[in-house]
Amino acid sequence: MVTKSTEQRNRSLDNNPFWANALIYLVLTALSLITLLPMVNVLAFSFSEARAIYDNPLMLLPHDFTTAAYTYIFSTPALLKAFGITVYVTITGTLLNLLFTVTGAYGLSKTHIPGHRFLLWWTIVPMLFGAGLIPFYLLLKELHLINSLWAMILPGLVAPFNLILMRNFFWSIPDELEECVKIDGATEWTALTRIILPLSKPAIATIALFYAVGHWNDYFNGLFFLTDNGKWPLQVLLRSIIIDMSALNMRGTNLGQDVTKVILTPENIKSATIVFSIVPILVVYPFLQRYFVKGIMMGAVKG
Template sequence: MKKTLGERLFDYGNILFLVLLSIVTLYPLLYILIASVSDPAYVAQARGIMLLPKNFTLDAYNMVFKNPMIITSYLNTLFYVVVGTTLNIVLTSLGAYALSRKNVLWKNFIMFMIVFTMFFEGGLIPLYLLVSELNMIDTRWALILPTAVSAFNLIIMRTAFQGIPDSLEESARIDGANDFTILFKIILPLSLPVVAVMVLFYGVYHWNSWFHAMIFLQNRELFPVQLILREILIANDTSSMTTGVSAVDAMPIGETVKYATIVVATLPILCLYPFLQKYFVKGVMIGGIKG
């Protein structure tokens, strides 16, 4: 159908608005990338918008990767993401499967208690006391086990499992399949979009997590990269990366090192997201179809 003048103007207005919104959203990321590869003196003196790097250099990145704590914290974060996300997916899948089956004893009460934790929680002090009583203070498990299952993600996955026809489970049981076989060979393969969304949710959470690390960890050898990044940005501590640089040059070089550290800390998630994007909207919609 031929659009009227008002409809065309509305479409053009939407396009213009979305383009401007994209620019406003993307420019801070572009600015950080440009500043990280520009001459430190130019970055220190620059005012306003930067669209292209000046005197392209990778010195800031060389300084970042010369810092042993960056490499160590990066490996720590990879451990937290891989192990934590794997445990999250396994436990969330088991809980969602059990709560999505019919005739499960006290299913509604258990679901109510899980939803209750989304609105009311003990707070930081009881959590710290619990982690301390379990002897997990200053261990890697303090960042993984207390957040092993997200109530919100559990509800999404449970709702998705409820949308799978019961006839598939009944046919599998007739063939002698048990609950683990049904879950891992039937339910999960049919729920890959939701699983991909859960991987993205949990993975991004672990990658960006720093608060629990700040509370539960004292050993710097266990720090995730985001906690090191926080120290660099908030404490303004780039001295370990600018050793051998004159005091006059240390400040502008320190600024570009901060930008380079931000890029290093966020680049993996930015690279991973496009591969999961096609599952993202579909998975969330599947999880919200049936209550």
């Protein structure tokens, strides 16, 4: 089906006049470059000497190649541990997110269940009105979640937006499919796991990516709710490396330190940090992309 539509698209491109195709390719190439060049620039910065960045702020290849910025990042003892914590929170969090979102959305998609409309609103209201940081902190304190890694997982266990996205997807699946298996004796659980979920892989992949990226980039919950810095996720450490190197240079009054020996500027550390923090997500993305695109398209048509 996909192959066919691609062929149709190719044929329609073939029917275009040359100038139209040239324009399409030109615009797409320009858009690709606009997206890619800043990333290439950041990558080149991360492997360049600080001085060379000043002289060549628009480089696409490293100048005065060095891995000093990465050495700086990896020489911090807490970094690998923070990486492990982030991986743990991302994987555990995403799996639990999926479990609760999928089961919650499945229930909400059954419009014959009494009170389903109330429950739907119950999930939508917090999406529109947040309580604020301090009540949130107090709640976690009462739940004894302060300084626990669960503080990074449980509060956002079910994101209302993802729940609604998933619920709408389930809703769009014809009831007849479920009825068929139920006639054959299947339970709700069997219908969900054997029929609905296999059909929902694109939507699940989409929200899995949303959740995973959210956990991977989460720095706020770690910083505010974990008092033991030994439990901080990677992003808190990386951010402190970027921000505070800048602060060191901004002050310039710390006479106890030899500012002349600071050879790494914030720019190349910042670039190396950006590369380091986005690579894992970049690696995962291609595997999910197939489902991701399909999921969005299906949502657009049926949702």
